[in-house]
Amino acid sequence: xxxxxxxxxxxxxxxxxxxxxxxxxxxxxxxxxxxxxxxxxxxxxxxxxxxxxxxxxxxxxxxxxxxxxxxxxxxxxxxxxxxxxxxxxxxxxxxxxxxxxxxxxxxxxxxxxxxxxxxxxxxxxx
Amino acid sequence: xxxxxxxxxxxxxxxxxxxxxxxxxxxxxxxxxxxxxxxxxxxxxxxxxxxxxxxxxxxxxxxxxxxxxxxxxxxxxxxxxxxxxxxxxxxxxxxxxxxxxxxxxxxxxxxxxxxxxxxxxxxxxxxxxxxxxxxxxxxxxxxxxxxxxxxxxxxxxxxxxxxxxxxxxxxxxxxxxxxxxxxxxxxxxxxxxxxxxxxxxxxxxxxxxxxxxxxxxxxxxxxxxxxxxxxxxxxxxxxxxxxxxxxxxxxxxxxxxxxxxxxxxxxxxxxxxxxxxxxxxxxxxxxxxxxxxxxxxxxx
Numbered sequence: 363x364x365x366x367x368x369x370x371x372x373x374x375x376x377x378x379x380x381x382x383x384x385x386x387x388x389x390x391x392x393x394x395x396x397x398x399x400x401x402x403x404x405x406x407x408x409x410x411x412x413x414x415x416x417x418x419x420x421x422x423x424x425x426x427x428x429x430x431x432x433x434x435x436x437x438x439x440x441x442x443x444x445x446x447x448x449x450x451x452x453x454x455x456x457x458x459x460x461x462x463x464x465x466x467x468x469x470x471x472x473x474x475x476x477x478x479x480x481x482x483x484x485x486x487x488x
Numbered sequence: 489x490x491x492x493x494x495x496x497x498x499x500x501x502x503x504x505x506x507x508x509x510x511x512x513x514x515x516x517x518x519x520x521x522x523x524x525x526x527x528x529x530x531x532x533x534x535x536x537x538x539x540x541x542x543x544x545x546x547x548x549x550x551x552x553x554x555x556x557x558x559x560x561x562x563x564x565x566x567x568x569x570x571x572x573x574x575x576x577x578x579x580x581x582x583x584x585x586x587x588x589x590x591x592x593x594x595x596x597x598x599x600x601x602x603x604x605x606x607x608x609x610x611x612x613x614x615x616x617x618x619x620x621x622x623x624x625x626x627x628x629x630x631x632x633x634x635x636x637x638x639x640x641x642x643x644x645x646x647x648x649x650x651x652x653x654x655x656x657x658x659x660x661x662x663x664x665x666x667x668x669x670x671x672x673x674x675x676x677x678x679x680x681x682x683x684x685x686x687x688x689x690x691x692x693x694x695x696x697x698x699x700x701x702x703x704x705x706x707x708x709x710x711x712x713x714x715x716x717x718x719x720x721x722x723x724x725x726x727x728x729x730x731x732x733x734x735x736x737x738x739x740x741x742x743x744x745x746x747x748x749x750x751x752x753x754x755x756x757x758x759x760x761x762x763x764x765x766x767x768x769x770x771x772x773x774x775x776x777x778x779x780x781x782x783x784x785x786x787x788x
Binding site for chain 1: 518656682683706758
């Protein structure tokens with residue numbers, strides 16, 4: 363991942379999302395140590411405080427847990443928490459955008475659902 | 489620990505207030521970006537902090553002491569700009585050795601490695617260097633001195649893009665290994681914002697805002713769409729910038745006082761919500777009019 367500096371998404375959120383993806387793809391497994399703020403800062407050329415903010419988000423969501431003096435580790439429920447969050451927030455936001463664009467284009471609800479069904483069946487056919 | 493405490497500091501030249509009743513504090517081991525337009529008072533402020541200039545009034549403490557004419561401050565602080573004065577009798581190699589004897593934490597190995605990387609010639613003299621090479625050499629001195637307070641005033645003058653990028657990366661890497669208080673003034677906020685922790689924005693010698701970079705990025709929000717709907721949604725907010733796009737639609741930047749659900753509803757009302765880059769925000773905040781340069785050409 364390359365951090366997008368264009369301001370569309372705060373960097374600490376991009377860091378948090380990248381870590382989530384690393385956890386989902388099991389590059390970092392439960393109870394393994396996650397990158398420190400300094401490693402992340404060095405990897406992405408960002409201020410360590412920004413990297414720490416990304417880690418804090420995940421710690422507050424219980425994706426990570428702290429071990430005193432040792433750093434942060436991936437919790438056993440990490441994957442489930444991330445999946446739930448992505449469905450509830452990321453997907454929901456995408457749907458909101460989809461609906462407002464459909465409104466602008468005068469696409470009816472039935473038509474939109476039809477398009478979703480079509481995309482879904484094409485995805486499965488691959 | 490507070491490294492810099494600035495309380496109601498002013499610097500007056502004749503009847504011009506270069507720095508006007510400025511108050512802020514800078515905590516230890518943070519990288520702060522000092523941002524402002526030309527003539528906003530950045531260099532004057534940095535020179536007061538460095539102890540090069542005497543303030544007219546107010547209270548300035550650096551390492552809990554008044555910096556002007558202060559040995560403790562000058563031993564623990566380095567001020568890097570494009571007018572650094574080096575003795576013309578010494579060549580670059582000799583200058584590094586002199587710096588070594590001067591600064592307690594000087595890292596000669598780092599200095600030499602950077603020196604080689606940027607292909608500087610130790611036999612050359614400082615006054616014969618090109619603008620960009622001069623800035624590169626000054627930057628090496630600034631990094632290798634590892635002073636607890638390191639001030640870079642427009643350090644990248646004349647540097648090409650790749651040297652600037654190398655410099656920012658070198659600064660960050662050395663900061664991670666040896667945390668220290670760094671102030672970086674620059675016109676190129678989009679280039680430096682990633683490595684900054686805080687931004688101090690000044691306008692006409694006064695503090696405009698001082699907050700973390702991530703807060704600056706969320707400080708304002710851009711709203712575009714049909715003019716009447718945009719106006720309806722932004723009438724209660726402080727407008728920072730306004731621009732008409734084509735007939736009837738407009739783009740407005742307002743202070744972000746919206747809640748998530750309000751933004752959600754604005755989107756459903758057909759408005760486009762976009763974040764405002766830190767650099768653009770600083771331009772809008774320090775601009776004298778809401779329309780920027782366009783206002784000059786607008787004679788209607």
